[in-house]
Amino acid sequence: EALRIRVKEEGARLTYKGPKLDSETKSRIELTVRVDDPKALESILESIGFSRTAAVKKRRTKYALGEAVLAVDEVEGLGTFIEVELSGGEDWEDQKRTALEILARLGRPKSIRKSYLELLNESER
Incomplete structure (x- = not known):
C-alpha cells in the first residue's frame, strides 16, 4: 500500500x-x-508519522487503444515502461486479461509487478 x-x-x-x-x-x-x-498536506502526513520515501520523476505520454489507455513512462533512473490502464464497465478479471493481451500484442508479454518506487529503491542498493 x-x-x-x-x-x-x-x-x-x-x-x-x-x-x-x-x-x-x-x-x-x-x-x-x-x-x-x-x-x-505533506506537513500533516509527516505530523502523523508518515515519511517521504522517494520522489519518482517521470515523463508520461498517453495513447488511446480502444477502451484502454497506454501510458508510456520514461522514468528517471529506470528507463521506459508501458502501463495499460483500463477502467469502467468490465469486471476486474476481464480487465486484467485485456491488459495482458495488449502487452503480448506489443511484444511485452511479461508484466512487472513492482512499482517505480520499489524498482528505484532496489536500484539504489
Whole structure:
C-alpha cells in the first residue's frame, strides 16, 4: 500500500494505492482526491508519522487503444515502461486479461509487478 502526492501543472492530487490484487500484475484499487495545498498536506502526513520515501520523476505520454489507455513512462533512473490502464464497465478479471493481451500484442508479454518506487529503491542498493 502507498500514499502518493502528485503535483502537476493542472494541480495536485493525493492517491491511496491499495494492496496488489493478484500475483500477475500490479493492479490495485486507487482512490484519488484533489489537494489545494500539497505542502500543507505533506506537513500533516509527516505530523502523523508518515515519511517521504522517494520522489519518482517521470515523463508520461498517453495513447488511446480502444477502451484502454497506454501510458508510456520514461522514468528517471529506470528507463521506459508501458502501463495499460483500463477502467469502467468490465469486471476486474476481464480487465486484467485485456491488459495482458495488449502487452503480448506489443511484444511485452511479461508484466512487472513492482512499482517505480520499489524498482528505484532496489536500484539504489
